[in-house]
Amino acid sequence: MGRVSMRKQKILVVDDSDMNRLMLEEMLGDEYDIIEAEDGVQAISVLQRQGDEIAVVLLDIVMPRMDGFGVLKVMNQNNWIETIPVIMVSAESGTTQVEKAYEMGVVDFIMRPFDMLIVRRRVVNTILLYAKQKRLIDMVEDQIYEKEKRSSLMIDILSHIVEFRNGESGLHILNVRTLTNFLLWQLVQMSDEYNLSKEEISIISTASALHDIGKIAISSKILNKPGRLTDEEFAIMKGHALAGARMLESLQFYQDDPLVKYAYEICRWHHERYDGRGYPDGLVGDAIPISAQAVALADVYDALTSERVYKKAIPPETAVQMILNGECGAFSPLLLKCLSDNAEKIRKEVQEKAILQENTREPHSLGGQGFSLERVGMSERTRRLLDYERTKYEFFVSTTEEIQFEVTASPPMVILSKWGAGKLGLDETTTDPANDEKINEVFGEGTWARMAKSLHNTTPESPEIVFECKLHYLGEDHWYRIFARAIWSSDDPPQYEGALGKAVDIHETRMRLEELERKASRDSLTGLLNHASAREWIRERLDKKVDGNFALAIFDLDWFKSANDNYGHSFGDSVLKHVAEILKHSTRGADIPSRIGGDEFLLFLDCTVDPERIIDRIFNTLNCEFENYTISISMGVAKTSDVGRDYEALFRAADQALYSVKRAGRGRYAFYSDSMKDIFIAASELGDRMES
Secondary structure, eight states: OOOOOOOOOEEEEEOSOHHHHHHHHHHHTTTSEEEEESSHHHHHHHHHHHGGGEEEEEEESSOSSSOHHHHHHHHHHTTGGGTSOEEEEESOOOHHHHHHHHHTTOOEEEESSOOHHHHHHHHHHHHHHHHHHHHHHHHHHHHHHHHHHHHHHHHHHHHHHHHHHTTOOSOHHHHHHHHHHHHHHHHHHHOSSOOOOHHHHHHHHHHGGGTTGGGGGSOHHHHTOSSOOOHHHHHHHHTHHHHHHHHHHTOGGGTTOHHHHHHHHHHHHTTOOTTSOOSSSOOOGGGSOHHHHHHHHHHHHHHHHSOBTTBOOOOHHHHHHHHHTTBTBOOOHHHHHHHHHTHHHHHHHHHHHHHHTTTOOOOOOOTTTTOOGGGSOOOHHHHHHHHHHHHHHHHHHHHSOOEEEEEETTTTEEEEOHHHHHHHTOOSEEESGGGOHHHHHHHOTTHHHHHHHHHHTOOSSSOEEEEEEEEEETTEEEEEEEEEEEEEOSSSSOOEEEEEEEEEEHHHHHHHHHHHHHHHTBOTTTOSEEHHHHHHHHHHHHHHOOSSOEEEEEEEETTHHHHHHHHOHHHHHHHHHHHHHHHHHHSOTTOEEEEEETTEEEEEEEOSSOHHHHHHHHHHHHSEEETTEEEOEEEEEEEHHHHOSOHHHHHHHHHHHHHHHHHTTSSSEEEOOGGGGGGSOOHHHHHHHSOO
């Protein structure tokens, strides 16, 4: 039977004496993998890259460049000291140094000259102690996570019952929770007016899942009615706010629980509006609890950007503009600023949460229990995820021609990526870069110091800089553009801690960007312009050409899901490419065909001739047979002569016309008219009747 080999644990030995490192390796090398560092700078470099693999650090005190106390300072700044045990190795036995070392997190001392038995025993004891501590922490973390997961699961089940009855997407609860959490975090960073802790934000975000629980009491005929509600039906619908609040109010034994308190506020008042025109109580301004205000805004945003039985999804950028324009009710100016300043981040946050919801979990705080999970050891699952992320990061770094670097303020140090260090001929880790000969030779005298000053002059609100400089290496000068982001502490006032950055060759980047811009403007499947690029082209045309009329058409494929379900996604892609080819051959040079996404397309026409004749020709051409599959489309069209020359107004009008076609049975086209407003849910009502 073969012998099973176990991977050895790693010990980092930090000592400037070759003899001392050799002696420790001879004492421990048969049982452990020994990693050597000649000084504190090398030690920090090792910990940056392999910290989660180090079982214990044997650290000398007196060393060049950075001594042992400097290493301990960096380890404390990065919280490494909490998971990586350090044993101090020294011939010094002074009480002052020993006390200082223990205060900085050292767990034990080994005095020179070395005694092999003492060295082995103290190393083994330290590793076993930390391993046991880690197992206990993992057990506590897992137990608390399971407890919180069960509580959250019950809330999700209850809220999804409402969501199921309301015929919604299944992501609405997740999106509202994500948006509420994001908005509140931005709010407390922007203003001192709302003193919310991490725990309170977490509880409010969890409680947001119950915001429409009162809809359990509403008839499904009203909840899922595809058209406009009557005055009587709308009055019944509005009753869900009080119904939900009464359900929570009846939980007599839990009224002091923060979750119930916030859930009550949210259920009762998430339809109140800042100007007092909401319901059920007509509260004004900050008389509305901030929990309900945040959920109200999150709910309206998700209602606008999600598809419902009575409407299509609105693009996020359009939804934000509608909210800011007051088309969906009045909200706190501070919350609106949080939304407008972070519109793109919000879009990405919602999208990423939806994709990653099965693979990640939010950090949990153990409020009232004396410590938080942010300060305990990582579980194996978390460690595996971090290992995966590190491997992925290292791969991307190795394949990109960017010089990536990290800067620390205390001690002053720059750490280059392996590729970047090799490119410039510099060490991966350099202390005091402003005064280092190699750094100044590559960057030129004073350049690094000027960049460091620019980083120091940033603020937590505006932490990024762009800095151009000429780098000299391999006997030539190369112009580089440096992008860097300063890292600020959460102290009051915040302290500058360092920066992350990358330097890119301007000439090489310009060539790559030209190619990327060409590709980025096109849909990868069909080769048509993507929606973002088409929108910019159309806006430019509308602004520049004063005379003449235009038409904008939106169409999608009827029952396209059946093509994917019955023939597979490859066939579905072939159908979309075929439709794109028809569009290319059916349009003129002045027209702009585009793929919006999925099976939805956009067409912008310069109406020098009768637009109805052009639309009729294109519509009939698109309705065709493709490999025994019948392509049928529904199309809505809006003309500038009817709507005006604003792109968003044209898009909404064409969308309303498309909606009217689908409502009438699909398979035809229609031009927008004012009468269609009555069958399309008014934007001002979206915040009232689409939230759930």
